[in-house]
Amino acid sequence: MEWIDLVLWLHVLGACVLVGTGSGIAFFMVMAHRTRNAAYIAHTASVVVTADLVFTASAVVVQPVTGLLLVWGLGWSLIEAWILLSLALYVFIGLFWVPVVFIQIQLRDEAFRAVDEGSELSPRYHRLYGIWFACGIPAFAAILVIVWLMLTTPAFGLG
DSSP states (O other), rough: OOHHHHHHEEEEHHHHHHHHHHHHHHHHHHHHHHTOOOHHHHHHHHHHHHIIIIHHHHHHHHHHHHHHHHHHHOOOOOTTTHHHHHHHHHHHHHHHHHHHHHHHHHHHHHHHHHHTTTTOHHHHHHHHHHHHHHHHHHHHHHHHHHHHHHHHHHHOOOO
């Protein structure tokens, strides 16, 4: 196996982690929210925050590093249209993901507060959840576009 094959494998694996954790986190948070059970939401949000920090954050670092190594190793140019679009979408995703991580922490804390107080989930929780949900849609769509670009555009010769 050549080094470029290992880098390509790591890059694809990183993309899988981003898509997998993104969809998994969204699924579990939505399902927990639907229960309206503060204790269940607090537990789920705690796991989600950990998963985001361990898996998603790791992949967020791996992707640009392996991507740049692939560009260099395969002789591509950073100014190819599909690469520039992928990079722009990556920044776009980050503009949503960073706030979402902080929102997830606040959702967790709001749910724990409701458990501690024996109260319903606060209006603040519901407002934050709405923002969290709304941020996830464009960010997740953008990662799917990046994966599509990564897998198809060089083959189409559009770069």
